[in-house]
Amino acid sequence: MLSRCLPSFRVRRTVATAAVAVCVCVAVGLLVLLFAGGREAELAQIHVTDAWNQVVPLIRQGPLPSVLPRGEVQAIQVLDARGRVAASTPELVGKPPIATFRADDRNVRATRVVCPPNGLEGCVTVTSYKVYQPQGVWLLYIVAPQVPWYGTARDILLVVGASLVIVVMMTAWSFRDLTKAMAPVNAIRGELAEITLSDLDRRVPVPTNYQEFKLLAETVNDTLNRLESASARLGRFTADASHELRTPITSMRAHLEEALLYPQDTDWPKMTRAVLAGVDLLQMTAADLLTLARLDARTSLHRDPTDLCSLVRVELGRRKYRKKIVENLAESAYVECDRLRITRVLCNLLDNAERHAASRITVSVRTGGKSVIMEVADDGAGIPAEKREMVFDRFTRLDTARNREAGGTGLGLAIAREIAKAHEGTLTVEDSERGARFVLCLPAYDARPFAQTA
Template identity: 40%
Template sequence: MATERWGTVRRWHRRLFFSARGRATLTTVAVSTLILGLVFVLLMVLAREWAESKVWRKSERTVERVVTDIVRGRYEDVLDTEPDETSLVQVLGPDGVVVAESVGLSGRPPLAADDVLNDKMIIDRASCPDFLEGCVWIFGTRLRTSPWGPGVTVIAATPLPTLLHVWLFPASLALVMVALLALIAWWTWHTIGRVFVPVDEIRAEMAEFSKQGLGHRVPVPKTGGVRLQALAETVNATLERLQEATERERRFVSDASHDLRNPLAALQTQLESALDEPDDYDWQPMVVSALGDTRRLNNMVVDLLELARLDSRAPVPIERIDLAGLARREVERRPPRIPITTDLEPDVTVQANPVRLARVLGNLLSNAERHAVDGIQVTVERDGGDAVLEVLDDGDGVPDESRERVFERFARLRESRTRDPDGTGLGLPIAREIAEVYGGTLRIDDSPAGARFVLRLPLLLKDAPKDAPKEDPQNAPNDGANEGPTEDPRDSSKDDGGG
């Protein structure tokens, strides 16, 4: 029992002092306590001032009535109080001795003998004489002539409200303040709790993802404010992107495993067959075939590593590149298999990594060479704020419904598989990823014949610095330059999936 009680205390301690709801409630209660305390003091002061002002008015009006009656020559029963009066009346002579009094003060000592002896013309103060039950407010004034002789002082005493001097009024006011403070604390706790209900629902739903999978979505609250709705929508959008990324990675792993398995299986079969052959068997053709499978595996591994670096957005050095000069160099180094014509506008500069950008153009040219019939056209030009590089072949082209599919990893059209059965289907995806890394796009546009691949990159202004700041080369990938005995990374002739 004691353990349960202690656990409850600890739980409430955490809720009050370590939760946003508890801290907000405590802060509100503390501020409200300070404000209510100031209000309590102010009300007490105002109540006192109001009570003193009220009894002062009563004493003054009583003295005013008595003096008025004397001036008018009405002396009989002049000291008797009116039905609505609560004041007691006393008349003191110049020597401070009582010469007349109302019934309530009959036989009582003088109320303000010292003031009279000090020749005060007006008496206006509180007094708490021992012969009265409580404190009174006395007001008095001196008269030249009166029925009791010259120089007498008429004094009226009005009892002060007893609630100001006992516990009832402060206690009642404090009780009201405590009740109001409790109401504020409950309202704050309840309101903040209702605000956090959608957050708790989102948290509970997210805790169920391990059971329900990434396809599950958190509820979007209808109440709780725009920010909570935006939070739920952002969580759902993030989950959707995460689900898409997970599915894409799952397909990528599946396709990569399938494509890696084929050359590995062929290589294993060739090696096992070679071991079964007699000693005088001519192994050279079989070794050449195995070497081809090994190169294909190496190319695929290089492409996979490049995709991994692109996906992680690993930093690489960037610099100012003349797109026309890069295109001219890449065209000149191509083997003379298909004639390539160029239309290169000078001074079209971009900011990128030269090795990666050369790889984009190399992949596009390799893809065009496989599907071209008579020639390839390479164009570099400006278009507004973009630098545009186009590679156009005169082959069969790409159907409209397959223009996005060719940029999917390991996706290869039937014609591409026929023309190059050893391709990996990673060249065009790599090219698009590189374009997007540098803020550009790569897509297939309409053309009268063949496939027209259009690369767009942000154009670098002439007044821009010649060399952009480079990141630490130790943190940059080597873009396949040191991956072992591979082909030039800028000539990935077996990477495409287009036509």
């Protein structure tokens, strides 16, 4: 099924900018046209007033000519007290009254739109004035063009033309600016599309014109750095795992082939024990690899409020150790943890300490602020400061523990640190007067609600 083609960000933003520009221009254009219409209406009223000022003195003082100058208005007509045309502008000479309405008793002026008036064409605005004379009320009709709300056609053309220019300019500017702005994104996308597992050392270009794109490129490069490091670690881990698995397999194969070649001279019980030892090592390595895979996959932990002091006491009492165990435990120290996983950390640290201790192992648990601290220390040769982080690498054995009998699978401390990270804690090697001191720090848990519900 073909996916629907999505519009590009540049096109959508350009269309949106054009739509906003159109809306703004329409709104501003309407205001301009309203202002122009009001201005034209005001100008027409001024012309009507000027015509009134010119004709009324002629009516009152005389003599009133039969043909009046039109001035700035469209037409003028004067009716005497008996309703006869006394004077008019040239276009109304010899024509009947253009209108019959007059102002009411409370006003001297009335304005109406007449379509069409007598003697004229189209719709016009007719203003009727009452002029009081001794023989009666005379009527003065002044005709002006009807002014629409938008003013004149010239105003409409001016507004429409200016709006088109503004919309086109804003749309073109938006398209150009977005094209320029999206160029770094396209460059980043193009570079990412070409990066494969074989060339993880490549990096995307970092633009300098926009801070947001600069941060995006730097974040992508940081991610690529982590990906390259993870790929390198995975490669080393795979190679080390292959080597660690191949060594016992090679040893077991050699024992079995020798037994098959010389069945009469083979000490079968001894050979069987050697093969079983290799199987045990394979089983331990496979189990540790599976544990690391689950920890790397961030599988969920079954956390429960746990007294770490009680957990340590139970574990120390369950096993027998070849070295003396010195306990230095607080009365209680609660953490919220996966008990099996934390027990695994303790066992790994104890196994490591037992392999390297001269005669004594010290286990202590205490609280410190918002943390619970567990320490496992031995009185062995210790770990140099420059190699304290190295011991947590997978399949790492220091020179003093190169032999397989003392070194185990080389995954115990790596597993312990991953479990600590999964609990939002830390596992480090700290300074010690003698031997190695491993420190596990976990977030403390408020045991009071737990104690009330228990």
